[in-house]
Amino acid sequence: MLTLAFALLLCGAVAAASSISGALKLNADDVAFTTSPSFVSFNFDWWPNGTPAWTNSSVLIVNLTNPLLVYLTSQLSPGHLRIGGTDEDRIVFDIGDSHQSCVDPFCLRMSRWKELINFTQVTGTKLAFGINAMYGRKNRSSHFDPSNAEALMKYTAQEKLPVAAFEFGNELNHGIDPQVYGEDFATMRKMINEIWPDESNRPQLVGPDIGTDSSYFEDFLPVAGPYLNATTYHIYAVGRGTDADLPAHMASLKYLQRQTDEALSMLAIVKKTAPNSELWLGEGAAASHSGLAGATNTFLSGFWYMNALGTTATHGHTALCRQALVGGNYELLNKTTFMPNPDYYTALLYRRLMGQKMLEVTVSSNINDSFAAYAACANQGSPGEIVVAFLNLNTTESIEISLTGIASGPREEFHLTTGEEGNYRSQEMLLNGNLLQIKDGKLPNLSGMNVTGDTPLVAQPMSYGFALYKSAAANACM
Structure with missing residues (x-):
């Protein structure tokens, strides 16, 4: 059966989101699989x-x-x-x-x-x-x-x-x-x-x-x-x-x-x-x-x-x-x-x-029942850059992520959320708050959002996305 929280979300009733902290531990020295x-x-x-x-x-x-x-x-x-x-x-x-x-x-x-x-x-x-x-x-x-x-x-x-x-x-x-x-x-x-x-x-x-x-x-x-x-x-x-x-x-x-x-x-x-x-x-x-x-x-x-x-x-x-x-x-x-x-x-x-080189990621135990993450060397970035793909299935809470195993610094974020607030069965999707739609037969702008290194990565409730860490200096990606 549907949980009450999820049923409310499907009906469009959204509670104000609170936030919890979680951590990702990244092995940036070894490639898990190419x-x-x-x-x-x-x-x-x-x-x-x-x-x-x-x-x-x-x-x-x-x-x-x-x-x-x-x-x-x-x-x-x-x-x-x-x-x-x-x-x-x-x-x-x-x-x-x-x-x-x-x-x-x-x-x-x-x-x-x-x-x-x-x-x-x-x-x-x-x-x-x-x-x-x-x-x-x-x-x-x-x-x-x-x-x-x-x-x-x-x-x-x-x-x-x-x-x-x-x-x-x-x-x-x-x-x-x-x-x-x-x-x-x-x-x-x-x-x-x-x-x-x-x-x-x-x-x-x-x-x-x-x-x-x-x-x-x-x-x-x-x-x-x-x-x-x-x-x-x-x-x-x-x-x-x-x-x-x-x-x-x-x-x-x-x-x-x-x-x-x-x-x-x-x-x-x-x-x-x-x-x-x-x-x-x-x-x-x-x-x-x-x-x-x-x-x-x-x-x-x-x-x-x-x-x-x-x-x-x-x-x-x-x-x-x-x-x-x-x-x-x-x-x-x-x-x-x-x-x-x-x-x-x-x-x-x-x-x-x-990219093709996949890296091992460990999600902290306090969030791993509703949060998952995967990491790879960046596809076309500079040496040492990594990308983290994440999904937050928590229906009411944002998750603030701290990442260990790489150098801190600026990053580019790509947050994917439903195009109809509270309706997760929508056929519309937003990228960093902008509706994704074809215009004149061409794709929309799919650029990310630039964020400073001292700002935590925050995954909104019921969202997924990517974060490109430009100063990661990951040995596996050099």
Whole structure:
């Protein structure tokens, strides 16, 4: 059930905020993990029209030439654009001997294939494309028929069309025996290597894109691990879009903590069974079942998203593929207008500010039930600069933060708050008190607020944001 404080906030009744003090201890001498320039990634899905949350957003029909879509996607470059989802394993490619079985709405024609690849080239994103792993498969113990995938790959290579990675199958842990699935990945690896003999332009192989099914991974990875460039998994950490209590859970660090727990569990499995593979969160949002309109597409979703970005980047992940760029009730961009939802700005600020070198942060025990923080070397700053990403889920109290482990000095702050006071399910968001909105097809000013070093960092109730410490002199970032 909703807490009384949170229920009042949803109704717009806001108590006057008091303030409590907390502390962050930063290890500025060592890098906890180095992630990838493509870490902030995102998805397209195959859902055909007929599902209201996905109207006109299938990868087969979304308008890839819309100037706003192209522009806003390019701002997230060089992230991966993953194309996958449930219907991935129904898609037939209209190439080779597949013409009779290539039937709409599950037919990818080569004209559209070229349009998709052109979209990634124009936007500077990296295509991670899902291959139908059920093609020709008779039962869970039989192997797939690679002929359709091979025809697509040969056409792609002959046309010199760049693909960063091929994914193979989507959430098939209940449909294929892990040993058989692993052997099919060996077949995929052999095909890719033969079709692209030059390693410099060879697509990666990633998968299996299943949920956090540890027993399946432990059987699958010893077989498939040697052939994988990245091990991928899916998680919708907070709950289902059909859950009436979802909004309250999205505002609870207790529920957000599941993201950290599963990230650490997956990291341990991959280190043990596929140590040469990267680790991607291949599909994720706050809630499954297409999310919940009025929650997963609002300011409220940013608490999950900031926490997910920070925890996966710190704990061994090189990509977080957000479900979805367009489509569902958790989309970054509105499927009709392509205008940003709040999480788009969160993704953009994270990509611009947070670098690849992640640092360890410890939150003092008096606030760690409602406050979380992550730190990285600054993305494009001077040597030694660091950025702290923070979220305050306290509904009534601001938190004054003291930071130890770095030199004090001036900083730049980026405070993200709801665009409608007291309404945390708003689709409007403020940056340092200024409404974020597209004007004349261009992004608003996303600069921070300059603050002197003797002023404490204050995170308002129910807010998140970033602080760029310009004089940190962090040894790990030199």
